Amino acid sequence: EILAAITALLAPAARPLAGRHALVTSGPTHEPIDPVRYIANRSSGKQGHAIAAALAALGARVTLVSGPVAQPDPPGVTVVRIETAREMLAACEGALPADIAVMAAAVADWRVAREAGQKLKKEPGAEAPSLMMTLNPDILATLSHHAQRPGLVVGFAAETEKVVEHAIAKRRRKGCDWIVANDVSGTVMGGDANTVHLITAAGVEDWPELPKGAVAERLAARIAAALA
Amino acid sequence: EILAAITALLAPAARPLAGRHALVTSGPTHEPIDPVRYIANRSSGKQGHAIAAALAALGARVTLVSGPVAQPDPPGVTVVRIETAREMLAACEGALPADIAVMAAAVADWRVAREAGQKLKKEPGAEAPSLMMTLNPDILATLSHHAQRPGLVVGFAAETEKVVEHAIAKRRRKGCDWIVANDVSGTVMGGDANTVHLITAAGVEDWPELPKGAVAERLAARIAAALA
Numbered sequence: 415e416i417l418a419a420i421t422a423l424l425a426p427a428a429r430p431l432a433g434r435h436a437l438v439t440s441g442p443t444h445e446p447i448d449p450v451r452y453i454a455n456r457s458s459g460k461q462g463h464a465i466a467a468a469l470a471a472l473g474a475r476v477t478l479v480s481g482p483v484a485q486p487d488p489p490g491v492t493v494v495r496i497e498t499a500r501e502m503l504a505a506c507e508g509a510l511p512a513d514i515a516v517m518a519a520a521v522a523d524w525r526v527a528r529e530a531g532q533k534l535k536k537e538p539g540a541e542a543p544s545l546m547m548t549l550n551p552d553i554l555a556t557l558s559h560h561a562q563r564p565g566l567v568v569g570f571a572a573e574t575e576k577v578v579e580h581a582i583a584k585r586r587r588k589g590c591d592w593i594v595a596n597d598v599s600g601t602v603m604g605g606d607a608n609t610v611h612l613i614t615a616a617g618v619e620d621w622p623e624l625p626k627g628a629v630a631e632r633l634a635a636r637i638a639a640a641l642a
Numbered sequence: 643e644i645l646a647a648i649t650a651l652l653a654p655a656a657r658p659l660a661g662r663h664a665l666v667t668s669g670p671t672h673e674p675i676d677p678v679r680y681i682a683n684r685s686s687g688k689q690g691h692a693i694a695a696a697l698a699a700l701g702a703r704v705t706l707v708s709g710p711v712a713q714p715d716p717p718g719v720t721v722v723r724i725e726t727a728r729e730m731l732a733a734c735e736g737a738l739p740a741d742i743a744v745m746a747a748a749v750a751d752w753r754v755a756r757e758a759g760q761k762l763k764k765e766p767g768a769e770a771p772s773l774m775m776t777l778n779p780d781i782l783a784t785l786s787h788h789a790q791r792p793g794l795v796v797g798f799a800a801e802t803e804k805v806v807e808h809a810i811a812k813r814r815r816k817g818c819d820w821i822v823a824n825d826v827s828g829t830v831m832g833g834d835a836n837t838v839h840l841i842t843a844a845g846v847e848d849w850p851e852l853p854k855g856a857v858a859e860r861l862a863a864r865i866a867a868a869l870a
Contacts, residue, residue, distance in 0.1 A: 455678055549764075598678060598761075
Protein backbone atom coordinates (compact mmCIF):
# COMPACT_ATOMS: atom_id res chain seq x y z
CA GLU A 415 0.00 0.00 0.00
CA ILE A 416 2.91 2.32 0.82
CA LEU A 417 4.57 1.28 -2.41
CA ALA A 418 1.32 1.94 -4.27
CA ALA A 419 1.15 5.42 -2.74
CA ILE A 420 4.75 6.23 -3.74
CA THR A 421 4.15 4.90 -7.25
CA ALA A 422 1.09 7.10 -7.50
CA LEU A 423 3.04 10.20 -6.45
CA LEU A 424 5.83 9.49 -8.92
CA ALA A 425 3.61 8.50 -11.82
CA PRO A 426 0.21 10.21 -11.74
CA ALA A 427 -0.38 8.92 -15.26
CA ALA A 428 -0.69 5.43 -13.74
CA ARG A 429 -3.85 6.62 -11.92
CA PRO A 430 -6.02 7.55 -14.91
CA LEU A 431 -9.22 7.06 -12.89
CA ALA A 432 -8.25 9.47 -10.10
CA GLY A 433 -11.29 11.61 -9.25
CA ARG A 434 -13.72 9.04 -10.69
CA HIS A 435 -16.26 7.11 -8.67
CA ALA A 436 -16.83 3.48 -9.69
CA LEU A 437 -19.73 1.36 -8.46
CA VAL A 438 -19.10 -2.41 -8.67
CA THR A 439 -21.39 -5.28 -7.69
CA SER A 440 -20.09 -8.76 -6.90
CA GLY A 441 -21.11 -12.16 -5.61
CA PRO A 442 -24.49 -13.87 -5.51
CA THR A 443 -27.73 -12.73 -3.95
CA HIS A 444 -29.56 -14.90 -1.44
CA GLU A 445 -33.34 -14.84 -1.71
CA PRO A 446 -35.06 -16.20 1.42
CA ILE A 447 -37.69 -18.95 1.19
CA ASP A 448 -38.20 -19.08 4.97
CA PRO A 449 -35.96 -18.36 7.99
CA VAL A 450 -33.63 -21.28 7.18
CA ARG A 451 -33.85 -21.79 3.41
CA TYR A 452 -32.88 -19.60 0.48
CA ILE A 453 -32.23 -19.59 -3.24
CA ALA A 454 -28.70 -18.68 -4.33
CA ASN A 455 -26.45 -18.43 -7.36
CA ARG A 456 -23.09 -20.08 -7.87
CA SER A 457 -20.94 -16.95 -7.69
CA SER A 458 -17.73 -16.79 -5.68
CA GLY A 459 -17.31 -13.01 -6.06
CA LYS A 460 -13.76 -13.54 -7.34
CA GLN A 461 -14.30 -11.70 -10.64
CA GLY A 462 -16.29 -8.79 -9.18
CA HIS A 463 -13.90 -8.26 -6.29
CA ALA A 464 -10.93 -8.37 -8.68
CA ILE A 465 -12.57 -5.67 -10.83
CA ALA A 466 -13.14 -3.46 -7.78
CA ALA A 467 -9.46 -3.88 -6.84
CA ALA A 468 -8.29 -3.16 -10.41
CA LEU A 469 -10.36 0.04 -10.68
CA ALA A 470 -9.04 1.19 -7.28
CA ALA A 471 -5.50 0.47 -8.46
CA LEU A 472 -6.07 2.90 -11.36
CA GLY A 473 -7.06 5.61 -8.89
CA ALA A 474 -10.86 5.35 -8.82
CA ARG A 475 -12.85 5.73 -5.63
CA VAL A 476 -14.70 2.39 -5.57
CA THR A 477 -17.95 1.37 -3.88
CA LEU A 478 -18.31 -2.43 -3.94
CA VAL A 479 -21.83 -3.76 -3.27
CA SER A 480 -21.40 -7.45 -2.50
CA GLY A 481 -23.61 -10.42 -1.75
CA PRO A 482 -22.44 -13.14 0.68
CA VAL A 483 -18.95 -14.25 -0.39
CA ALA A 484 -15.82 -15.64 1.23
CA GLN A 485 -13.58 -13.10 -0.58
CA PRO A 486 -11.58 -10.62 1.52
CA ASP A 487 -12.44 -6.93 1.08
CA PRO A 488 -10.18 -5.37 -1.58
CA PRO A 489 -7.92 -2.79 0.11
CA GLY A 490 -8.98 0.84 -0.24
CA VAL A 491 -12.49 -0.06 -1.43
CA THR A 492 -15.74 0.83 0.39
CA VAL A 493 -17.67 -2.46 0.75
CA VAL A 494 -21.46 -2.55 1.27
CA ARG A 495 -22.74 -6.04 2.15
CA ILE A 496 -26.25 -7.13 1.16
CA GLU A 497 -28.18 -10.40 0.82
CA THR A 498 -31.09 -9.91 -1.58
CA ALA A 499 -31.50 -8.33 -5.02
CA ARG A 500 -33.76 -5.66 -3.55
CA GLU A 501 -31.08 -4.75 -1.00
CA MET A 502 -28.46 -4.68 -3.79
CA LEU A 503 -30.55 -2.27 -5.86
CA ALA A 504 -31.09 0.02 -2.86
CA ALA A 505 -27.36 0.00 -2.08
CA CYS A 506 -26.49 0.78 -5.72
CA GLU A 507 -28.94 3.67 -5.93
CA GLY A 508 -27.63 4.93 -2.59
CA ALA A 509 -24.09 4.96 -4.02
CA LEU A 510 -24.96 7.22 -6.97
CA PRO A 511 -23.74 9.44 -8.54
CA ALA A 512 -21.00 7.35 -10.12
CA ASP A 513 -18.96 7.71 -13.31
CA ILE A 514 -18.67 3.97 -13.85
CA ALA A 515 -20.92 1.04 -12.95
CA VAL A 516 -19.70 -2.54 -13.37
CA MET A 517 -22.49 -4.96 -12.48
CA ALA A 518 -20.62 -8.23 -12.00
CA ALA A 519 -22.91 -9.73 -9.36
CA ALA A 520 -24.99 -12.83 -10.18
CA VAL A 521 -28.32 -11.29 -9.16
CA ALA A 522 -31.24 -13.66 -8.72
CA ASP A 523 -33.80 -13.03 -11.48
CA TRP A 524 -36.57 -14.29 -9.21
CA ARG A 525 -37.40 -14.46 -5.55
CA VAL A 526 -40.09 -16.46 -3.75
CA ALA A 527 -43.41 -14.65 -4.04
CA ARG A 528 -44.26 -15.00 -0.37
CA GLU A 529 -41.41 -15.51 2.12
CA ALA A 530 -42.58 -17.69 5.05
CA GLY A 531 -42.11 -16.19 8.51
CA GLN A 532 -41.72 -19.65 10.08
CA LYS A 533 -39.74 -22.63 8.83
CA LEU A 534 -41.79 -24.61 6.29
CA LYS A 535 -42.51 -28.00 7.87
CA LYS A 536 -42.24 -31.31 6.06
CA GLU A 537 -45.57 -32.84 7.08
CA PRO A 538 -45.58 -36.66 7.09
CA GLY A 539 -47.35 -37.92 3.99
CA ALA A 540 -47.79 -34.44 2.52
CA GLU A 541 -46.79 -33.50 -1.01
CA ALA A 542 -43.70 -31.42 -1.59
CA PRO A 543 -44.58 -27.75 -2.03
CA SER A 544 -44.34 -25.62 -5.14
CA LEU A 545 -42.45 -22.36 -4.77
CA MET A 546 -44.25 -19.54 -6.56
CA MET A 547 -41.62 -17.12 -7.80
CA THR A 548 -41.86 -13.43 -8.65
CA LEU A 549 -39.54 -11.16 -10.63
CA ASN A 550 -36.77 -9.33 -8.81
CA PRO A 551 -35.93 -5.75 -9.77
CA ASP A 552 -33.58 -5.55 -12.76
CA ILE A 553 -30.58 -3.70 -11.34
CA LEU A 554 -28.67 -3.39 -14.64
CA ALA A 555 -31.68 -2.03 -16.54
CA THR A 556 -32.62 0.28 -13.67
CA LEU A 557 -29.15 1.85 -13.54
CA SER A 558 -28.98 2.03 -17.36
CA HIS A 559 -32.15 4.16 -17.43
CA HIS A 560 -31.58 6.02 -14.17
CA ALA A 561 -31.89 9.80 -13.84
CA GLN A 562 -28.36 9.62 -12.40
CA ARG A 563 -27.13 7.09 -14.96
CA PRO A 564 -23.36 6.51 -14.69
CA GLY A 565 -21.50 7.56 -17.83
CA LEU A 566 -20.34 4.02 -18.51
CA VAL A 567 -22.55 1.09 -17.49
CA VAL A 568 -21.06 -2.40 -17.87
CA GLY A 569 -23.18 -5.52 -17.40
CA PHE A 570 -22.26 -9.17 -17.17
CA ALA A 571 -23.91 -12.12 -18.90
CA ALA A 572 -23.27 -15.60 -17.55
CA GLU A 573 -24.56 -18.04 -20.12
CA THR A 574 -24.47 -21.78 -20.64
CA GLU A 575 -25.31 -21.70 -24.38
CA LYS A 576 -25.25 -19.21 -27.31
CA VAL A 577 -23.07 -16.96 -25.14
CA VAL A 578 -22.35 -14.10 -27.55
CA GLU A 579 -25.79 -14.12 -29.17
CA HIS A 580 -27.52 -13.89 -25.80
CA ALA A 581 -25.10 -11.18 -24.65
CA ILE A 582 -25.66 -8.97 -27.72
CA ALA A 583 -29.41 -9.19 -27.15
CA LYS A 584 -28.95 -8.48 -23.44
CA ARG A 585 -26.92 -5.33 -24.14
CA ARG A 586 -29.73 -3.87 -26.29
CA ARG A 587 -32.49 -4.96 -23.93
CA LYS A 588 -30.89 -3.55 -20.78
CA GLY A 589 -29.65 -0.28 -22.26
CA CYS A 590 -26.13 -0.68 -20.89
CA ASP A 591 -22.96 0.30 -22.77
CA TRP A 592 -20.91 -2.89 -22.55
CA ILE A 593 -21.55 -6.51 -21.67
CA VAL A 594 -18.86 -8.87 -20.41
CA ALA A 595 -20.13 -12.30 -21.44
CA ASN A 596 -18.82 -15.62 -20.28
CA ASP A 597 -19.65 -19.28 -20.64
CA VAL A 598 -20.34 -20.75 -17.20
CA SER A 599 -21.11 -24.26 -18.41
CA GLY A 600 -17.61 -25.37 -17.35
CA THR A 601 -15.65 -24.66 -14.17
CA VAL A 602 -15.70 -20.84 -14.27
CA MET A 603 -17.97 -20.56 -11.23
CA GLY A 604 -15.62 -20.55 -8.24
CA GLY A 605 -12.61 -21.15 -10.48
CA ASP A 606 -9.68 -18.78 -10.98
CA ALA A 607 -9.74 -18.38 -14.77
CA ASN A 608 -12.29 -16.84 -17.09
CA THR A 609 -12.82 -16.69 -20.86
CA VAL A 610 -14.89 -13.63 -21.70
CA HIS A 611 -16.23 -11.72 -24.69
CA LEU A 612 -16.56 -7.95 -24.49
CA ILE A 613 -19.68 -6.73 -26.29
CA THR A 614 -19.70 -3.00 -27.12
CA ALA A 615 -21.55 -0.83 -29.61
CA ALA A 616 -18.59 -1.44 -31.94
CA GLY A 617 -18.86 -5.21 -31.89
CA VAL A 618 -17.52 -8.28 -30.14
CA GLU A 619 -14.02 -8.82 -28.75
CA ASP A 620 -13.04 -12.38 -27.87
CA TRP A 621 -10.53 -12.29 -25.03
CA PRO A 622 -8.26 -15.27 -24.38
CA GLU A 623 -8.62 -17.37 -21.24
CA LEU A 624 -7.06 -15.34 -18.45
CA PRO A 625 -6.85 -15.46 -14.66
CA LYS A 626 -9.75 -13.48 -13.19
CA GLY A 627 -7.27 -10.88 -11.92
CA ALA A 628 -5.98 -10.34 -15.47
CA VAL A 629 -9.54 -10.06 -16.85
CA ALA A 630 -10.14 -7.39 -14.21
CA GLU A 631 -6.99 -5.43 -15.06
CA ARG A 632 -7.74 -5.54 -18.78
CA LEU A 633 -11.33 -4.40 -18.21
CA ALA A 634 -10.20 -1.60 -15.87
CA ALA A 635 -7.66 -0.41 -18.47
CA ARG A 636 -10.39 -0.44 -21.16
CA ILE A 637 -12.66 1.58 -18.88
CA ALA A 638 -9.89 4.11 -18.21
CA ALA A 639 -9.27 4.44 -21.95
CA ALA A 640 -12.97 4.94 -22.65
CA LEU A 641 -13.20 7.74 -20.07
CA ALA A 642 -9.90 9.41 -21.03
CA GLU B 643 -1.43 -32.64 18.39
CA ILE B 644 1.78 -33.91 19.99
CA LEU B 645 0.41 -32.88 23.39
CA ALA B 646 -2.83 -34.71 22.61
CA ALA B 647 -0.85 -37.85 21.70
CA ILE B 648 1.17 -37.71 24.92
CA THR B 649 -1.98 -37.11 26.96
CA ALA B 650 -3.56 -40.12 25.29
CA LEU B 651 -0.59 -42.35 26.12
CA LEU B 652 -0.55 -41.23 29.74
CA ALA B 653 -4.29 -41.31 30.27
CA PRO B 654 -6.04 -43.90 28.07
CA ALA B 655 -9.19 -43.28 30.12
CA ALA B 656 -9.38 -39.88 28.38
CA ARG B 657 -10.03 -41.73 25.10
CA PRO B 658 -13.23 -43.59 25.96
CA LEU B 659 -14.25 -43.80 22.28
CA ALA B 660 -11.05 -45.50 21.10
CA GLY B 661 -11.97 -48.31 18.70
CA ARG B 662 -15.35 -46.73 17.88
CA HIS B 663 -16.34 -45.37 14.49
CA ALA B 664 -18.48 -42.21 14.49
CA LEU B 665 -20.28 -40.88 11.44
CA VAL B 666 -21.08 -37.15 11.60
CA THR B 667 -22.86 -34.96 9.04
CA SER B 668 -22.45 -31.19 8.93
CA GLY B 669 -23.28 -28.09 6.94
CA PRO B 670 -26.06 -27.43 4.43
CA THR B 671 -26.94 -29.27 1.27
CA HIS B 672 -27.18 -27.44 -2.06
CA GLU B 673 -29.97 -28.62 -4.35
CA PRO B 674 -29.49 -27.48 -7.96
CA ILE B 675 -32.25 -25.65 -9.84
CA ASP B 676 -30.14 -25.26 -13.00
CA PRO B 677 -26.39 -24.96 -13.67
CA VAL B 678 -26.13 -21.60 -11.85
CA ARG B 679 -28.93 -21.59 -9.25
CA TYR B 680 -29.57 -23.73 -6.20
CA ILE B 681 -31.58 -23.96 -3.00
CA ALA B 682 -29.58 -23.93 0.23
CA ASN B 683 -29.98 -23.89 4.00
CA ARG B 684 -28.44 -21.42 6.41
CA SER B 685 -25.94 -23.74 8.06
CA SER B 686 -22.35 -22.74 8.72
CA GLY B 687 -21.22 -26.25 9.69
CA LYS B 688 -19.72 -24.89 12.93
CA GLN B 689 -21.76 -27.18 15.21
CA GLY B 690 -21.33 -30.35 13.14
CA HIS B 691 -17.61 -29.81 12.62
CA ALA B 692 -17.17 -29.14 16.36
CA ILE B 693 -18.94 -32.44 17.16
CA ALA B 694 -16.68 -34.33 14.76
CA ALA B 695 -13.63 -32.77 16.45
CA ALA B 696 -14.96 -33.53 19.95
CA LEU B 697 -15.63 -37.20 19.11
CA ALA B 698 -12.16 -37.52 17.60
CA ALA B 699 -10.67 -35.95 20.74
CA LEU B 700 -12.28 -38.76 22.76
CA GLY B 701 -10.55 -41.33 20.58
CA ALA B 702 -13.21 -42.17 18.00
CA ARG B 703 -12.39 -42.74 14.35
CA VAL B 704 -14.58 -40.09 12.72
CA THR B 705 -16.03 -39.84 9.21
CA LEU B 706 -17.43 -36.35 8.60
CA VAL B 707 -19.80 -36.02 5.63
CA SER B 708 -20.08 -32.30 4.95
CA GLY B 709 -21.97 -30.02 2.60
CA PRO B 710 -20.33 -26.82 1.27
CA VAL B 711 -18.95 -24.87 4.26
CA ALA B 712 -16.11 -22.47 4.97
CA GLN B 713 -15.01 -24.44 8.07
CA PRO B 714 -11.52 -25.99 8.09
CA ASP B 715 -11.34 -29.79 8.26
CA PRO B 716 -11.08 -30.93 11.90
CA PRO B 717 -7.64 -32.54 12.42
CA GLY B 718 -7.58 -36.33 12.36
CA VAL B 719 -11.05 -36.62 10.83
CA THR B 720 -11.84 -38.19 7.44
CA VAL B 721 -13.89 -35.59 5.54
CA VAL B 722 -16.20 -36.53 2.63
CA ARG B 723 -17.52 -33.50 0.74
CA ILE B 724 -20.92 -33.59 -0.94
CA GLU B 725 -23.43 -31.07 -2.33
CA THR B 726 -26.89 -32.65 -2.42
CA ALA B 727 -28.98 -34.66 0.05
CA ARG B 728 -28.80 -37.68 -2.25
CA GLU B 729 -25.00 -37.47 -2.27
CA MET B 730 -25.00 -37.12 1.53
CA LEU B 731 -27.12 -40.26 1.95
CA ALA B 732 -24.86 -42.23 -0.38
CA ALA B 733 -21.75 -41.05 1.51
CA CYS B 734 -23.33 -41.97 4.87
CA GLU B 735 -24.32 -45.43 3.71
CA GLY B 736 -20.84 -45.85 2.24
CA ALA B 737 -19.32 -45.04 5.65
CA LEU B 738 -21.22 -47.79 7.50
CA PRO B 739 -20.76 -49.73 9.71
CA ALA B 740 -20.51 -47.14 12.49
CA ASP B 741 -21.10 -47.26 16.23
CA ILE B 742 -22.35 -43.69 16.41
CA ALA B 743 -24.18 -41.44 13.95
CA VAL B 744 -24.64 -37.75 14.68
CA MET B 745 -26.68 -36.15 11.92
CA ALA B 746 -26.02 -32.44 12.43
CA ALA B 747 -26.31 -31.35 8.79
CA ALA B 748 -29.17 -29.11 7.69
CA VAL B 749 -30.36 -31.40 4.89
CA ALA B 750 -32.80 -29.95 2.36
CA ASP B 751 -36.20 -31.60 2.78
CA TRP B 752 -36.98 -30.95 -0.87
CA ARG B 753 -35.20 -30.61 -4.15
CA VAL B 754 -36.44 -29.27 -7.47
CA ALA B 755 -38.42 -31.99 -9.25
CA ARG B 756 -36.66 -31.48 -12.59
CA GLU B 757 -33.22 -29.91 -12.61
CA ALA B 758 -32.70 -27.86 -15.77
CA GLY B 759 -29.66 -28.74 -17.87
CA GLN B 760 -29.37 -25.17 -19.17
CA LYS B 761 -29.68 -21.90 -17.27
CA LEU B 762 -33.33 -20.90 -16.96
CA LYS B 763 -33.78 -17.72 -19.02
CA LYS B 764 -35.72 -14.71 -17.86
CA GLU B 765 -37.81 -14.11 -20.99
CA PRO B 766 -38.90 -10.49 -21.46
CA GLY B 767 -42.55 -10.14 -20.46
CA ALA B 768 -42.82 -13.73 -19.26
CA GLU B 769 -44.20 -14.71 -15.87
CA ALA B 770 -41.84 -15.86 -13.14
CA PRO B 771 -41.70 -19.66 -13.00
CA SER B 772 -42.95 -21.95 -10.26
CA LEU B 773 -40.47 -24.47 -8.93
CA MET B 774 -42.08 -27.88 -8.47
CA MET B 775 -40.39 -29.57 -5.56
CA THR B 776 -40.05 -33.23 -4.67
CA LEU B 777 -39.08 -34.95 -1.41
CA ASN B 778 -35.43 -35.68 -0.74
CA PRO B 779 -34.43 -38.95 0.90
CA ASP B 780 -34.73 -38.82 4.71
CA ILE B 781 -31.18 -39.55 5.84
CA LEU B 782 -31.94 -39.68 9.58
CA ALA B 783 -34.89 -42.06 9.16
CA THR B 784 -32.96 -44.19 6.66
CA LEU B 785 -30.01 -44.68 9.03
CA SER B 786 -32.36 -45.25 11.99
CA HIS B 787 -33.99 -48.18 10.18
CA HIS B 788 -30.90 -49.40 8.34
CA ALA B 789 -29.79 -53.05 8.31
CA GLN B 790 -26.44 -51.68 9.54
CA ARG B 791 -28.03 -49.22 11.99
CA PRO B 792 -25.40 -47.55 14.20
CA GLY B 793 -25.87 -48.38 17.88
CA LEU B 794 -26.56 -44.77 18.78
CA VAL B 795 -28.28 -42.51 16.25
CA VAL B 796 -28.52 -38.81 17.13
CA GLY B 797 -30.58 -36.40 15.03
CA PHE B 798 -30.86 -32.62 15.08
CA ALA B 799 -33.99 -30.51 14.94
CA ALA B 800 -33.67 -26.84 13.99
CA GLU B 801 -36.97 -25.19 14.75
CA THR B 802 -38.34 -21.68 14.80
CA GLU B 803 -41.37 -22.45 17.03
CA LYS B 804 -42.55 -25.14 19.52
CA VAL B 805 -38.95 -26.39 19.60
CA VAL B 806 -39.21 -29.19 22.19
CA GLU B 807 -42.66 -30.35 21.11
CA HIS B 808 -41.56 -30.67 17.48
CA ALA B 809 -38.34 -32.43 18.53
CA ILE B 810 -40.11 -35.05 20.67
CA ALA B 811 -42.40 -35.86 17.75
CA LYS B 812 -39.42 -35.96 15.37
CA ARG B 813 -37.56 -38.46 17.59
CA ARG B 814 -40.50 -40.89 17.48
CA ARG B 815 -41.18 -40.37 13.78
CA LYS B 816 -37.58 -40.89 12.66
CA GLY B 817 -36.74 -43.82 14.93
CA CYS B 818 -33.51 -42.25 16.21
CA ASP B 819 -32.26 -42.49 19.80
CA TRP B 820 -31.64 -38.87 20.65
CA ILE B 821 -32.55 -35.49 19.17
CA VAL B 822 -30.55 -32.33 19.76
CA ALA B 823 -33.11 -29.55 19.32
CA ASN B 824 -32.40 -25.87 18.94
CA ASP B 825 -34.28 -22.68 18.27
CA VAL B 826 -32.91 -21.08 15.10
CA SER B 827 -35.24 -18.07 15.10
CA GLY B 828 -32.43 -15.90 16.53
CA THR B 829 -28.77 -15.66 15.55
CA VAL B 830 -27.78 -19.33 16.01
CA MET B 831 -27.26 -19.89 12.25
CA GLY B 832 -23.67 -18.88 11.62
CA GLY B 833 -23.22 -17.69 15.21
CA ASP B 834 -20.83 -19.16 17.77
CA ALA B 835 -23.26 -20.00 20.59
CA ASN B 836 -26.11 -22.47 20.79
CA THR B 837 -28.92 -23.21 23.24
CA VAL B 838 -30.04 -26.81 22.83
CA HIS B 839 -32.38 -29.35 24.37
CA LEU B 840 -31.37 -33.02 24.42
CA ILE B 841 -34.37 -35.28 23.81
CA THR B 842 -33.84 -38.92 24.82
CA ALA B 843 -36.13 -41.83 25.67
CA ALA B 844 -35.80 -40.66 29.30
CA GLY B 845 -37.06 -37.16 28.68
CA VAL B 846 -35.86 -33.63 27.93
CA GLU B 847 -32.70 -31.95 29.16
CA ASP B 848 -32.45 -28.18 28.76
CA TRP B 849 -28.81 -27.23 28.34
CA PRO B 850 -27.67 -23.66 29.02
CA GLU B 851 -26.46 -21.39 26.22
CA LEU B 852 -22.95 -22.55 25.40
CA PRO B 853 -20.32 -21.93 22.73
CA LYS B 854 -20.81 -24.48 19.92
CA GLY B 855 -17.50 -26.10 20.91
CA ALA B 856 -18.79 -26.65 24.45
CA VAL B 857 -22.09 -28.08 23.15
CA ALA B 858 -20.00 -30.49 21.06
CA GLU B 859 -17.80 -31.55 24.00
CA ARG B 860 -20.81 -32.09 26.25
CA LEU B 861 -22.57 -34.15 23.59
CA ALA B 862 -19.43 -36.22 22.91
CA ALA B 863 -19.04 -36.92 26.64
CA ARG B 864 -22.71 -37.99 26.83
CA ILE B 865 -22.20 -40.29 23.85
CA ALA B 866 -19.09 -41.83 25.45
CA ALA B 867 -21.03 -42.40 28.68
CA ALA B 868 -23.92 -44.01 26.80
CA LEU B 869 -21.55 -46.43 25.04
CA ALA B 870 -19.41 -47.22 28.11
